[in-house]
Amino acid sequence: MDETERKQADEALRASEERFRSLVTATIAIVWTTDETGRFVTEQPSWAAYTGQPWDAYWDFGWANALHPDDRERVRSLWDTARAAGTIYKSEGRLWHADTQSYRRFTARGVPVFATDGSVREWVGKCIDVEQEYQAEKKIYDLMTNLTDADRRKDEFLATLAHELRGPLAPLSNMLGIIKQADGDGGLLNQARETMERQLGQLVRLVDDLLDVSRITRNKLELRQGRVELASIVHQSVEVCRPLAECANHKIIVTLPPQPIYLHADPVRLAQIFTNLLTNACKYTEPGGTIWFTAERQGSDVVASVKDTGTGIPADKLESIFGMFTQVDRSLERSQGGLGIGLTLVKWLVELHDGSIEAKSEGEGRGSEFVVRLPILIEVPKARSPEPTAVKTPTQARRILVVDDNKDSATSLAMLLKIMGNEMNTAHDGLEALEAAERFRPEVVLLDIGLPKLSGHDVCRRIREQPWGKDMVLVALTGWVRKRIGKSRATPGSMATWSSR
Structure with missing residues (x-):
């Protein structure tokens, strides 16, 4: 090879090396080369850019310091095994990422480059950041x-x-x-x-x-909130649970503040909260146990606690105890009765009242405590004026039409109302209801919504269109969970009131 050819070959080699360095700089992966012993002996731009290690930190085997401490020994072992055998190197682990100041997951692959005599001349490889893929797979x-x-x-x-x-x-x-x-x-x-x-x-x-x-x-539960005195609700809940407590020979101890505490709450739902908690305490306490209901004022809140000497709650269940379909001990739950959704309802109802609830227990067999925190109504209630004494008047007999596609339901309700002195008639589909209403001219129609042939809504609308039906009282009976609508006066095409069966 003459001088000119040698210069051309050297120039081509330099151009190739420059293209390689440019490729390394531009790629999103870490491209690296080592000598035959597996050491970094030349600068690795993409490695330095990713890990933030300077040359004097990653040269030789210093690159291993960028690995997560828990991964270093394993990755080095895989690397040493591949180098000794001269086979393809594969590994994965966590590598320090300078930009995010965190360890990110990567996969690595390296291949040996052989000399003409068959020995390893150098190693070429790459590391690929797979953190996003890992997080996506984890999700x-x-x-x-x-x-x-x-x-x-x-x-x-x-x-x-x-x-x-x-x-x-x-x-x-x-x-x-x-x-x-x-x-x-x-x-x-x-x-x-x-x-x-x-x-x-x-x-x-x-x-x-x-x-x-x-x-x-479905966000369809509406609270009927007003000024409520805490003690009256507590005593009501205790009385509801007393037969269950007496049956198990439990003692219920109630401690309330001497001064009345008023809440802005739905009295029915508030009683449901305390009743469910007391019922659970009775069910999961061995016979002859003790249940404490304690309430105290803490700043602008009242803190009510239901504590028992019962079976307790394992530590790993305290966070999930309020979850839907979650039960601590299913065999015990079945023996005690219930669906296991009571605490879920309690938590939701407490939160609807802008409150919070917490479960506490020192472990199985050591009892449990449920702590409810609710905001106090600061406004002082005005003295109520005496309510007029209600005068009982005889119930007036009515002509009533019961419309229900469930014949047993319609017949049984008609029988009950007839015993009370009313004149009754029944129908079992929408068209039959219209015919019966026109013929019987009832004062009140108890109307199912989900009827065959013609829906209850359409029956209502058609009755309202008739002169004889404009003043008829129409009451919707439905087992569907829907918003109840009440109107003081019937309007064209509307029910007078709604009632769930």
Whole structure:
């Protein structure tokens, strides 16, 4: 090779090296080269730019100091193994990122470059930042885990719901059989009636809880707030729970401030909060236990506490105890009854009152405490003027039309109202309701909304269009969870009032 050819070859080599350096600088990956021993012996621009290490810090094996301390030994071991065997190097770990001042996940790959005699001349490799991909995969994994957990809890909840609904149905069915065979025995009939009333009340409570959950999750639950005296609500809740407490020989100790405390609250929902907490305390406390209800004023808040000597709550369940479909001990929950959504409702209702609730426990078998914090109504209530004594007047018999596609429901309600002295008629679909209304001319129509052939809304509108229907009282009966509408006077095309079944 003459001098001219040698100069051309050197120029081509320099140009190639410059293109390589430019590529390294421009790429988003870290491109690196080492000598045959795996040491950095030349400057690595992309490594320095990513890690912030200066040349005197990353030369030789100093690059390993940019690795996360927990990853250094493993990555170095993989690198040493690949170098000794002269095989492709692969690893992953966390590498310091100067711009974000944090360790970010990366994948690395290096290949040996061989000399003509077959020995390793150098190594060429790259590190790729995969932090975004890792975080995206982690989010997907976490989402899938949460969905799987939610699906599991939903299945458990549905199994519990089926169990709890079957509970009252069995004695109801038994009592119906007893009524058929009672042959006028007053004692048996009274016992059957009391049992059926008690079990029907349990069914109603289960359904009401489910409806409340649906209303709250869809932001359809409306609070009817006003000035409420705390002590009266507490005593009401304690009285509701007293039979359950006496049955288990529990002692309930109530401690309230000497001065009245007033809240801006919905009295029904506030009583529901305290009743649920007291009921839980009774259910999860061994017979002969003690339950404390304590309330005290703290600044502009009242802090109410329900504490028991019961089964307690594991530390890892304290945060999730208020979650939907979450139960600490499902076998125990089933033995005690309930759907496991009571605490979820309590938390939502407390927050709707601009309050907060916290669960405390020192562990299983060491009791639990639920602390509710609610804002106090600062305004001092005015003295109430005496209310006029109500004068009882005989109930006037009415002509009433019951419209429901559930024939048993329509017939049973008509029978009950007829016993009370009313003149009754029934219909079971929208068109039949219109014909009955025109023929029977009722004063009151109890109208189901979800009717076949013609909906309750359309029946209402058509009745209002008739001269004989303009002053008729129309009451919507519905099992659907929807906003209740009340009007003092019926307007064209509207119900006089709404009622949920």
